[in-house]
Amino acid sequence: MSAMSKKLIQNLAETLSKHVKHFCVKSVFCGVRFNKTEAECLIRLYNTLLGDQAERKVGTGLDRSTFRNILHNTFGLTDDMMMDRVFRSFDKDNDSYIGVKEWLEGLAVFLRGTLEEKIKYCFDVYDLNGDGYISREEMFHMLKDSLIRQPTEEDPDEGVKDLVEITLKKMDYDHDNRLSYADFEKAVRDENLLLEAFGTCLPDAKSIQAFEQHAFQDTLEHRFT
Amino acid sequence: MGVALARAAQWTSASSGACRLELTRVNEALLRDVVRFVEQFSARHPREAKLVFKEPLRWKTSLRASDFTTEYDISGSCVQSRDSDGDGRPLLQLTPPHVSVCCFDQLTRLLQLANDRKLKEVRACLEANRDPVVQMLGPTFAMVEGEDSSTLRLLDRLKEDSQSGEVEVEVRLLLILQQLDTQLLSSSLQQLAQEVSLSPAAVRRDVELLKRLCAGPEKALKSVDYTSDSAGYEFSNGCRSPPSSQVHGEIASLLIEPCDSEPLFITCSTAGVFLNAGVQQEAEEKACDRRSDVHKDLVSLLKTKSRHFAKSINKQDFVVQEEPPTTLEPHVEAVDVEAASQTLRLHEHQEKNALKKARQQPAPNKSGSEKKLEPSLKWKNLGLQSPHEVAEEKKARKSGGERATESQRKSPRSESKVKASRSPLPGRLSSSKIKTSGGGTGTEDFSASSSESDGDEESERRGESHTDLPSDYWQIQKLVKYLKVGNQTATVIALCSMRDFNLAQEACQLAIRDVGGLEVLINLLDTDQIKCKIGSLKILKEISQSSQIRRAIADLGGLQTMVLILDSPDKELKCLAAETIANVARFKRARRTVRQSGGIKRLVELLACVPGDRSVTSDRERDVEVARCGALALWSCSKSSRNKEAIRKAGAIPLLARLLKVPQTNMLIPVVGTLQECASQRSYRVAIQTEGMIKDLVKNLNCDNQELQMHCASAIFKCAEDKQTRDLVRKYDGLRPLVVLLTQASNKQLLSATTGAIWKCSISMENVAKFEEYKALEMLVGLLTDQPEEVLVNVVGALGECAQRPGNRATIRKSGGIPPLVGLLTGTNRALLVNVTRAVGACAADPESMTIIDRLDGVRLLWSLLKNPNPDVQASAAWAICPCIENAKDAGEMVRSFVGGLELIVRLLKSENKEVLASVCAAIANIAKDEENLAVITDHGVVPMLAVLTNTTDDQLRRYLAEAVAHCCTWGSNCVAFGEAGAVAPLVLYLHSKDPAVHRATAQALFQLSRHPNNCITMHQSGVVKPLIDMMGSSDKILQEAAAGCVGNIRRLALANDKARYG
Secondary structure: OOHHHHHHHHHHHHHHHHHHHHHHHHOHHHHHHOOHHHHHHHHHHHHHHHHHOOOOOOOOOEEHHHHHHHHHHOOOOOOHHHHHHHHHHHOOOOOOEEOHHHHHHHHHHHHHOOHHHHHHHHHHHHOOOOOOEEEHHHHHHHHOOOEOOOOOOOOOOHHHHHHHHHHHHHHOOOOOOEEEHHHHHHHHHHOHHHHHOOOOOOOOHHHHHHHHHHHHHHHHHHHHO | OHHHHHHOOOEOOHHHOOOOEOOOHHHHHHHHHHHHHHHHHHHHOHHHHHOOOOOOEEEEOOOOHHHOOOOEEEEOOEEEEOOEOOOOOEOEEEEOOEEEEOOHHHHHHHHHHHHHHHHHHHHHHHHHOOOHHHHHHOHHHOOOOOOOOHHHHHHHHHHHOOOOOHHHHHHHHHHHHHHHHHHHHHHHHHHHHHOOOOOHHHHHHHHHHHHHHOOOOOOOEEEEEEOHHHHOOOOOOOOOOOHHHHOOOEEEEEEEEEOOOOOEEEEEEOOEEEEEOOHHHOOHHHOOOEOOOOEOOHHHHHHHHOHHHHHHHHHHHHHHHOOOOOOOOHHHHHHHHHHHHHHHHHOOOOOHHHHHHHHHOOOHHHHHOHHHHOOOHHHHHHOOOOHHHHHHHHHHHHHHHHHHHHHHHOOOOOHHHHHHOOOOOHHHHHHHHHHHOOOOOOOOOOOHHHHOOOOOOOOOOOOOOOOOOOHHHHHHHHHHHHHHHEOHHHHHHHHHHHHOOOOOOHHHHHHHHHOOHHHHHHHHHOOOOHHHHHHHHHHHHHHOOOHHHHHHHHHOOHHHHHHHHOOOOOHHHHHHHHHHHHHHOOOHHHHHHHHHOOHHHHHHHHHOOOOOOOOOHHHHHHHHHHHHHHHHHHHHHOOOHHHHHHHHHOOHHHHHHHHOOOOOHHHHHHHHHHHHHHOOOHHHHHHHHHOOHHHHHHHHHOOOOHHHHHHHHHHHHHHOOOHHHHHHHHHOOOHHHHHHHOOOOOOHHHHHHHHHHHHHHOOOHHHHHHHHHOOHHHHHHHOOOOOOHHHHHHHHHHHHHHOOOHHHHHHHHHOOOHHHHHHHOOOOOHHHHHHHHHHHHHHHOOHHHHHHHHHOOHHHHHHHHOOOOOHHHHHHHHHHHHHHHHHOOOHHHHHHHOOOHHHHHHHHHHOOOHHHHHHHHHHHHHHOOOHHHHHHHHHOOHHHHHHHHOOOOOHHHHHHHHHHHHHHOOOOOHHHHHHHOOOHHHHHHHOOOOOHHHHHHHHHHHHHHOOOHHHHHHHHHOOOHHHHHHHHOOOOHHHHHHHHHHHHHHHHHHHHHHHHHHO
């Protein structure tokens, strides 16, 4: 990379950072989840990630593969489909890039969301076609790899189908053979373990801690040196 | 020195009764250090040496009165020091074989007197006082593992009363002792380190053992021999190598022929065992060249060199085990292995393996079985031993007794002999290893915790008959399958779905167990997925309500995993784990497992979760919840006495005290439950009082939860044995709520606890006054009928105490309490009988009540209780008889009417129990007031029997004995008979007693005895006059009169004598 382009990135990052800082201080939402320094740290991290991105498009943000890398390496998510869904959930404007605002908003839920926010987030992740319901088919799709296939079984999908039935029995309160948001929320409030009923889409406590430590501390050091 | 004593010193296992210090080098060095410390103490720290201990140190001494110098008051075999503490107790008191010492000054002197028996004395002292600091400075300074706040506490007290120097001296003494502690620890560490290298004795043992293995059809080796240069001569240090090689640390060289390979030339040196080049080279100085790796002992070397040997030695173990223990001495080996395990505890970390190997290896054929017998922590705790080990264990337990007697027979300082006689008996060895090396708690063997109460040993079989398997069963089986094959997501779904079944139902619980669900659930606890752990624990918590499931969980090693989960940062997880432990630990083995896997400490740490400040409420709520679950688990665990100790040592008491102040009932119940469970131990009772918990307990008596009230009352019941506690209960106004609780007669458990608390509180007369005010007596009398025995015992006990105040006797009579009380005399419950006799006796002091008792034939019933085999009942009945005789009309006639009654009571003078003797003497004194009866008991030989007892030192017995003597003198030639039976001289000694009641009774007896000239002469010779003259100046009129009368009699005799002589 030439010295020229390096400088360009730097400038860009700075302006972006300024822009977002402005937005941040104003934003009530960031003030609640992250304090100013933390928000700055996250933005700085975002910029670093953006800088590392091989093929970047100015002003658009993190692309899918970079984001998936973060999800996989930093937050310990493994399932391909789930990572895709998480990306979509972060990418509110559906432009296939995560802008800095989306980054912050997403992380706010991801790292420090309330139960309610997480329920909403998870439901969005699981609602594959975005029609406001998790259907039988969607469940099957998400659960199909959750059981180790026994070669001896006649119908390898039988177990998964049964699992879907079990889930519906447990969570479908209005008996319409699909989960509405209300169903989902009620079930999760009843039993928190069901929050990630159809696949891991939130980081566990350990990786959250590691990430926060890394993100907030590194930048602090960066600042004072 | 507490820590050093507990950790470094090597104790025998508790199975042989009292713990003793082993005869090991470490212990000897330790004792020597202590001796040196004590000897120099007086000189170095004169102020601290004068500090009087809270409790004297008592032990069985070998010193006799003759060993003491003139500095001490010596009377007969007893010795007292001239100095005494504030209350007039002598600082040193010897009543063979026991000695009690109250300060370091006296300890130092005692050691000087002991000369060459110093070590023995110190050993006996330390054996009798495992934690001497408690004795010296009071139970608040009991050894606590981990954080020890005793010094800080002392400092606080120092601040509180800076005027009096005593606390300062206490602090200094404590610091000195702690210094000694560290010193002892470090020096014993050095000792242990020295013992690690190979010694000539170990080599010889190995060789002897290997030689034995050469015999028989399945021999492991062809031959074992010393090489020519080693065979002939054994040097005095045990080495066989020529001195030139000994310089290099060589001990001996061997020629061993294995069955499957070339002969091996082996050198044994202090550094280890290795192959050498062999003698065929003929260049003898080259012979010790090393040709192989150095092994730690012969067996491990042979195992690498000869496969046949390795194979057969594994078999050998079990062959040799079958041999009965005949000529060999298992004692020493047990010492050895125990020493090893204790060493482990000392440097638990890195040295663990090296040390263990080095210390245990010398017994060769054990190492062969090492793989099989090495008990992993889990294995042992699971209780999954194979049958032959269980048998071994039994054998080992049996041998505990033998061991003890053997060690007693042996002279204490035969160390060389001990070393020499270490002959290995493999079966024994490996069994004692199993016993001792499981985890950090080595010496806890299985037999020791047998006395624990265990409310949960209900029978295994229950509901085995699920004849028609319901659909639930298949459903559960399917879910368990998903648990097995599913990833995290599927597992969580299956777990959640499983929770929808009615897990409280036995069918479901057993279904989960039968389809192998428990294994899966417990395995899930080992994963690192929090959700799975939470889900699994939620189910385990529910199903562990069933006793069968509890056992299964413990068998599968679930407790150990759950204990580890307690360290998790996730609070929900901690809570669930603690709650499940609380459920599972309802039977003894599980409680032991929790303790041995380090659970107690972790559970106690959970209690610390409550932060002092008011942080974010939801966070705080969760912390409180964690603490609550921890308390629940501790409550379950606290039912074992060893756990109580462990809980205390983990520093739980201050934490419990803090939690006692929270308002939540659901928290208070487990906290108070734990406290009341533990209050059976003295250290807890002291702590409950000193940490100010009585106030909170009393406060909670007023709550509206019956369970909590019950636990509070029960805690007070156990603690109120102590006077200060009783006063505190009164001070915090706890007596009124107790009386109010008496109205809750339908809840028997609560009633039992309440009446118990009232009973113990009524031992203080001030409290009785309060109870009168609250009209408690009438209510108690009302509870005399139709109540379970445990309530009756307490009610009657309370009435007995209350009736010590004269006014209350009338109250009891008026509210109709006498007939039911007399009716209870026909019972069989020992505790109840003791209390009833006491109550009836107290009531009998009231003449009107006495008429009722007499009419109901109560005295006959009391008298027949003298036949009860239990000495407590005998004594209590005899005490009760005394006021009956005093107050009954025509008592003499009444007593005579009991056929064989007088003979019975005289025969009780042969009892061994002091209390029985004292009570019977008191009764005899009363009986003897009637002349006819006195004649009868004289015929039954009361005089010589009383005379035999006169040598006692027990003040209570002395008093009543003297009374009995005084009354018996009035008949016939009894007076002379006492003199002839040698009762007079010992009686004179009673005048030196400190108890004024003894003085009075003795003076009366002496007065009666002095009617006969011979007795006067004996008295005079025993130096009676001076103390009697002192007593004539007493303010007690009866004493005055009796003393004067006696002196008068003696004087008259002297005058008559003079008159006769000089006319």
